[in-house]
Amino acid sequence: MAGRAVRRTRFAPSPTGLLHLGHAYAALVAAREAGPGQFLLRIEDIDRDRCRPEFEAAIHEDLAWLGLDWQRPVMRQTGRMEAYRAALTRLAPLCYPCRCRRGDIRAALSAPQEGALPAGPDGLIYPGTCRGRSMADAGADDVIRLDVARAFDMLQIDRLAFRDEAIMPGHDHNLSRAEFLDGIGDVILARRGMGTSYHLAVVVDDAAQGITVITRGKDLYDSTWIHVLLQKLMKLPTPLYHHHRLIRDEAGRRLAKRDDARAIRQLRAEGASPQDIHRMVGF
Template sequence: MAGGAISGGIRRTRFAPSPTGPLHLGHAFAALTAARLADPGQFLLRIEDIDRSRCRPEWEQAIHDDLHWLGLSWPQPVMRQSERLPAYAAALERLAAMGLLYPCRCRRADISAALSAPQEGAPGPDGPVYPGTCRGRAMEDAGAGDAIRLDVARGFALLGLDRIGFLDEAVQPGQRHELTAADFIAGIGDVVLARRGMGTSYHLSVVVDDAAQGITLVTRGKDLFDSTYIHALLQALLELPQPLYHHHRLIRDDSGKRLAKRDDARAIAQYRAQGVLAADIIAMVFGGG
């Protein structure tokens, strides 16, 4: 299923968890939302396991067990990002050939020191905005310990665009969400496309994989809304189809904090062990249905 979005108006979605801990109620809501919004047979599972230092086989098996318990099914085989490094390398090679990449040797402490001025370094969807310390380095000088960054300003210039955007069916449907090149550069900056020891990053892999799987509707939490501008830019640079987006609400604890994998008390497996029914979980996260 390589290349391009599927045709005919089919709504194909995916749930793409990382096997780094137990799935919790937030994951249940995300997976069920994706499945509900997909056409029959068009809900996919993808395992995002590029961070091999944190991923565990037992957590990957738990993902399958929890989702099946919730009543979900998906086509086989399941895409696993750890098996797709050549696809990410090809995308990086294409961007490098366009003169859009540079190696970065800066560590977090270096970036923090460079961003000591109070008007700089406001956190963006990829962390503190990178000050461009290594922007003049050539890819030929890249070392094994370097990250690879996208020269965002050059990317916009190459495309001849002064803004980038996308459509979201959940957040102001029918209105194109756009970010100017100037605001992108100032508020997001030169994002990392290949992290040290991984050969890729979330931003690059998710864009390449969504296109490869023909995903037409990307469903995910509102906490990733600003990241979608990064993905829209990469889709334009790599000439990949842009899906429609659906950024849904987040499931929070009683204090209003977004659930994380360390919230074991909210883990699906814990509810299962306590005899809670899948229908109860569904009612819980959807407020009765």
């Protein structure tokens, strides 16, 4: 695991809406945890249907207004598709194409059991309907899934581990093979129309940028197990992690990009200063 000699962090928003107070806090935490000159901005824009250039421009403007500075040039995921294709090719022997839609998965999980359906960080746990298909059979309407059981077999391990500086600092976080299979399942590595997924892209990009400390909200804690598994499969370093608290509204709900009243741009228009935003998120 990465040591503490070089503290290199990133803030990696998707330009699908305006930044809100939760983003401000995440960016400030990442900048605080970085070493001198080691804070990076990355634009995660693989969702081309929802990403907008005006939102990307607003990200740069709002972060600069908050007093943050970052290394240039800024990495954009839409310029990294060749790297994601190479990673997917490398992992292809452990993958299979899947034609199932959400309704198919829900139907397969619903019968004959009752009660809540099993869900993980990516939604419903995939029941393995297409697991016997070959990658040679992959079509344009398929997603590509990782066969997690085969991945653990190939690594010859029964447990994953990583270190977190905010949750149980100084101790390993552990997840067994059985817990991964039951609680996460066969994750998607390439989505329809994207050629990659958040999980694959973020692991490839963090390694390419030499990120040593990954700061992000506690809501992404479960996804970290997916990333650690991919790091091991591709023989990439596992950074330190820092899963920080979330900024919530008065009802205790995590902020979302639809919360325009808490958008940095709106608060600026109402007369807030950068120092006001720092105080509002607890800095």
